[in-house]
Amino acid sequence: MNSEPAFFETPPQTVAVGQPLSRVDGRAKVTGAAKYSAEFNHLPGLVHAVIKTSDVAKGRVTGFDSSAAQREPGVLAIFTHQNLPKPVLTGETKEGKEAIGPSIQMTFMPLQSDQVFYAGQPVAIVVADTLEHAQHAAAKLRVTVTPEAPVASYQDAKAQLFNPGGKPDADAEGTKRRGKAAAAFAAAPAQVTATYTHATNHHNPMEPSATIAHWEAADRLTVYDATQGVSWQQRALSGFLGLPMEQVRVITKYLGGGFGCKGPIWPHSVLTALTAKAVGRPVKLVLTRPQMFTSVGHREDQEQTLRLGATKEGKLLALLHEKTSTTSQWDDYAETNSKFMGMLYQCPNFEAITKLAKANVMTPTWMRAPGEAPGSFALESSLDDLAYQLGIDPIQIRLLNHADKDPSTGQPWSSKSLKQCYQRGAALFGWSKRNPKNGLTRDGKYLVGWGMATATYPVNNSQGNARVRLYADGHAVVQVAATDLGTGTYTVITQVAADCLGIAPDKVRFELGDSVLPTTNISGGSMGAGTFSSSVYTASQDLWQKLTKMAVVDAKSPLFKAKPTEVEVVKGRLQLKANPGKGEDFAALMKRGNLTDLEGFGQGHYGAGYESAQARPAANSKSDDAGKEDHSGHAMHSFGAHFCEVRVDPELGTVRVTKWVSVVAGGRILNPKTARSQVIGGATMGIGAALMEQAVRDPHLARYTNPNLADYHVPVNADIPDMTVEFIDEHDPYINALGVKGIGEIAIVGTAAAVGNAIFHATGRRLRDLPITPDKVLAAMRQPV
Amino acid sequence: MNDFSYTQAATAKEATGRLKDQPQAAYIAGGTTLLDLMKAGLAEPPLLVDITRLPFKGIEQTKNGLRIGALENMNAVGEHPLVVQQYPAVSQSLLLAASPQLRNMASIGGNILQRTRCGYFRDAAFPCNKRVPGSGCPALTGDNHNLAILGVSDACIANAYPGDLSVALAAFDAVLTLENAKGKERQVPVTEFYLLPGTTPQKENVLEAGELIVAVTIPTAAHAQRSTYLKVRERASYAYALASAAVGLDVQGGTIRSARVALGGVGAQPWRSREAEQVLTGAPATEATFKAAATAALQGARPREHNAYKVELAQNTLVRALQQVAGA
Structure with a gap:
């Protein structure tokens, strides 16, 4: 009989997770104390x-x-x-x-x-x-x-x-x-x-x-x-x-x-x-x-x-x-x-x-x-065409073709809240007031149009390690060889560790960015938050298991002679499940045992299902195909919807995005503030691809003619309206310990199509070549509708 | 970047003297153009002569019009009440350019002398007749999307001046005061300052070796007061014009008494269109007139594969600008 406690039954009690904590590295960055790779002089x-x-x-x-x-x-x-x-x-x-x-x-x-x-x-x-x-x-x-x-x-x-x-x-x-x-x-x-x-x-x-x-x-x-x-x-x-x-x-x-x-x-x-x-x-x-x-x-x-x-x-x-x-x-x-x-x-x-x-x-x-970013431009534009051709609302045609299971594998979704994204996005945007006919809304010289598109991004399989070191004085050091791209990894994993260990975020120091730390996957493919949080969670479980074993053999502990499986940990307190009043704080236990600190180590999985991951032998996270099988039998994706308003100047060919709504269902959102920034950043990058970004190679010499930021245009503040971003509350029990799906990429998916669809609604012209620059708009305006 | 020496000149005489001694030297004021060129290896002056202490400052009313010192910065001029009131197009051309940071650094004289953004000029790995005379022009059959359609030659189709201010200056008959090494001043209208590429695209203006821009004077005129600068670009800010128009109209009783028109982004130089002005002058201020003027302005256009759109864009830009001014 396995006497190991089954801590995997419940995700940690969330106190810090889900809060809009400001970046823990913010001060280091604005004061210049943060050292980037070229600064180790x-x-x-x-x-x-x-x-x-x-x-x-x-x-x-x-x-x-x-x-x-x-x-x-x-x-x-x-x-x-x-x-x-x-x-x-x-x-x-x-x-x-x-x-x-x-x-x-x-x-x-x-x-x-x-x-x-x-x-x-x-x-x-x-x-x-x-x-x-x-x-x-x-x-x-x-x-x-x-x-x-x-x-x-x-x-x-x-x-x-x-x-x-x-x-x-x-x-x-x-x-x-x-x-x-x-x-x-x-x-x-x-x-x-x-x-x-x-x-x-x-x-x-x-x-x-x-x-x-x-x-x-x-x-x-x-x-x-x-x-x-x-x-x-x-x-x-x-x-x-x-x-x-x-x-x-x-x-x-x-x-x-x-x-x-x-x-x-x-x-x-x-x-x-x-x-x-x-x-x-x-x-x-x-x-x-x-x-x-x-x-x-x-x-x-x-x-x-x-x-x-x-x-x-x-x-x-x-x-x-x-x-x-x-x-x-x-x-x-x-x-x-x-x-x-x-x-x-x-x-x-x-x-x-x-x-x-x-x-x-x-x-x-x-x-x-x-793949998803350019692919969604094609698919979501063509679907918009089909909607107009058949006289169906663009949201309706998407609902009509909603995939209740993954059409490519036949598997059920681990979770999917796309319909809620459409519904909430439409409400926030005011979609119901949309004129179903295109080319009919004018504001002075401008043609005004609305467009929308679906976003999705897969939960790519990933795994990695973490170490937590909890001190009896109530502080902790948490380590993962992760990187923070500037997106908030330092912050969100600090929040996760705080909740896993039952201490406040300011008592946690999260160390990353060094290969001597526990090996993990890259921050890419939207895998970072899910992999690292899952790893820290499992490392914390390892730590609590060790402490539980200590407690049940410690004659001075209220938990003496309890079965480990009868013990739970709530906010740093080890207690009997059946009688929560009976228990003690980790600090008391550690001090009595003359332990200044104790380490836990864990391997977390993202996308393979954390429950099934428990049953799997420890794998080397550097193997190419680590975690490629999905033990839970579910297809795993995040979903979302974008809504866009553009103003097109039909004589000057300019397109300006004047209103934007993104609603994303990305599992548990660890920090709504950093998550919102991720979505704003992704949508902005997508608007750049839609309207201005292009590296030009000379057709004869195959050398770039604009390799600098004066001539390769990315959006500036004036190009981006105040964006409305919301998340659908989503609980996914299959993805990983915390149900985190990762949101680094989803916001760029569908963005260019939402812009193009809005241009179509505004002008009656479909522009299919990115970026949609004034020369292309003028050429399209010369064509009959 | 090459090693270079740096010196600060206290007087115009000292500055021009330095360049007389060392003709490869360059003047530096805000440095927003020159430093870019030096970093890219496109300018290698052995000596920089800092002219920012020279007394080429001040924005003042004179009998010939508003005189602006060449060392005033773009923001200071663009926001100056006299400029805003008397020459709205000039003010707008300055404030729609670059970014606030650059406008605080860049001098008026330096702005007038900024170099083309043609990618083939900006990268020494490419042939370029402007940079290396006789080496060829890949832009003719290459990436010419942003390049010029008016005043171009088979040697060069760059918009040698990519900016905005000189477009407005050309429209409103501004005159540059230049000073040479002998301390002698001369007056050159902006419309005669720039040279068309022809077979010598490396020669971009009439400045003699070591000659300094001291000031620019813009005559007072009714058509300057009722003026606008319209700039079109796919990015809302911090981008050069795909096409722009500086226009001014003096309309009385529905008839245009005098008109000024210059185009940016489409000419090998800031493109004053006397053809358009001719159509406008004496004609009713109607859309038909504006369209006829726009057609006249682009009559001589020589578009290429990727910049043919500029004919229509420049016409529409001009019409829109004229409508804005006429409706004002």
Whole structure:
């Protein structure tokens, strides 16, 4: 008989959780005390590296003239492919890929040969005593590249399209089928066929990527790196450098945004470590803003053709999706738009095809809701078309096609409150006053329109570890090798730990951002809050189990001789379930036992169901497929709805968003203040993609023409109205201990469609090419309605 | 960035003298344009001569109009009551530009001399006839979405001046006071200050080596008082104009007695349209007149693949601006 107490029965009593606690790291940030990765300047002998990149997008390096650069003051070394020490492994081999782990995104490693595959590819590294000396010497360094004609994108006449399906290393989805989509579409009484394009987008976090590599011994490396995951980065660097993981330490105390581009390992981090080893000094490298456009991935430029077939009543019969996008020379990367396409609405027949073109660009990567963000623009726009075609309210057509089970797996949802999101959003927005006809609402020169769209994001499976150390004096230190992207991880996990331990948040110090702490997953894929909270919860349970065992054998304890299973812990007090009056505070127990402190360790799961997770053997959280099976048998997603009002100037082509409502059902909301900021941020980023964001590559030279924040536009305050954000109270018993779904990405999903749908309502014109800039609006206005 | 020396000049003579001694040197005031160019390796002056102590200050009424010192900053001028009252278009052109922080730093003289945002000019990895004469212009068949359609040549289609102020200055017959190394002053109308690219896009204005902008004087006029600056961009703030229009009308009894029109964002230089003014002058202040003026203004447009929209956008912008002023 198992005498272990079954603490998993109940989530912790929430006191701090759910409160709008202000950021615990807020003061450190506004006073400048918070140290970002490029700010560890105390290291003895720290020197600076500057990457010299290729001007051209394709060719061969045929010569270097470093004579002038070498003569510059302060120059310590100039590295090219001819003299830079090689990594032990790279992502180009199967063995390397395995060792480096899931954070390998671009398998190509620059500076290994004379070949140039993309503009901005590193071709040399200059190391000098100061940043200015390194920059100046890099400017003096001459690199000759014999250029060849590059392929700029899938639209390039030279591009060759292929279906990546079936390739063992394909990240792209290839072909997916359910039912007989083509036949069902052909027979459908109502049809919508449309093609959508999405510009290349860049993450552009405020903090540029930065790495400081410090070899503390010949075989021991510490790296201060702007990364979304210190544990992943630790494993990746150990793979590249051939070091045991234990001898690589990665530290990221604060991160100034990531949006996905700081999730993977990128060449600059590895190159900094190699350079530091070669010069025998700690080396700091900070990417410039233009280099941020060619060093850390991007959302790929893509075209989607969507065919919807429906009944006359608006019920979906068939959905056919075809996507064409640009990838690099080595990696078959494409955002998996079809995952979202196949699950959002009930539709018996579904088919998705992906085609890629290899171009002279670096490998694209995850960018906030990869697949869901562009995919939702296509699906939610076409569904809007269908609604207008059939004269159905846009919300009604979504309710009509509501998926009561996951159409892609047939599994029931762990929880789904989408209908409540529509209902609450409509009420907040005043949707009932909507004019069902488009192009009829004018305000002076402006055309006013309303649009809405559905949002969803999966609960991606994840797991990780945590340690809690509770002191008899009532303080606690909680540790997870997590990162806080600036979203509030420090704060929300402090709240979770406080409730798990029954103490106030200001008695908890939550430490993160160091790979010596308990290993965990990256902060990405909206997995952070759910994984870390679950881990801290299980670690706390471990601690209470230890204390319970102590109490029941302690003759001076009121719980002496009780069965551990009869004991519960409420707000830090161990007591009998049957007789709560009988018990004691943890401090009393610990002091009597002469314990100043005690540790608990736990492994939390996100997305696999915490109950089933209990029954599972401890897994290595760094395994690629950890937790991929869903033991609870449920499909897990967060859902939401956006509502948007735009004002379109039909003569000047400008579109301004004037009203916004987002309602999200994301499980338990740990902190409504930081959660609201997440949703505002996601929706703002989506409005940027809808109306202005585009990185432009020259069609002949395959080099970006606007790699800076003056010319690559993201929304400014004046572009964003006061947003209304609400959450649906949702209890999900399957996701994880606290029922947290994660909200980092969902708010960008559907946003561009909500904007486009509002433009359609305002103007009667459907704009399908993102971003919707004034030139496109003017062209559309010339077309008949 | 190259090493450079820095010195502060106390007088115009000292400043021009420094540049006479070292012709590669550059003047610096607010630095909002120059530092960007230096960081990008597009300007490599061995010496910066700080001119902010020069007495090119003050906003005062003179017999020739309002005289604005070239070292006044953009916000100070844009918010000045005399500018707001007498030259609304000038005030708006300043306050719709850049960000408050930049406007507090940037001088009027520096604004007039700002360089193009053409991505091919701004990145030394690209060929560019303006930067390296004879190297070619990838913008002709490349990313020309934001570039000019009026006054362009086969060598260059950049809007050499991407900003706003000079558009308004060109419209309202502003005159620049320049001072050369000999201490000699000359007056140059803004409309004659900028040069079209032709075959020499590297030569952007008539400034002689070392010559300083001392002041700008805007004549008083009824059409300047009744004026507006309309700026169109996809982002609501902190963006250069896709198209803009500075217009002023003197309307009496429904008839336009005098008109001033200049366009921004579409010309190789701030684009004064005397063609549009001709259509407007003496005509009734009606939409038909405005449309005819807009057609006339864009008559000589030479659009490319991605900036063809600017013909219609500039026309509509001009019509809207004229409507706003006529209705005021």
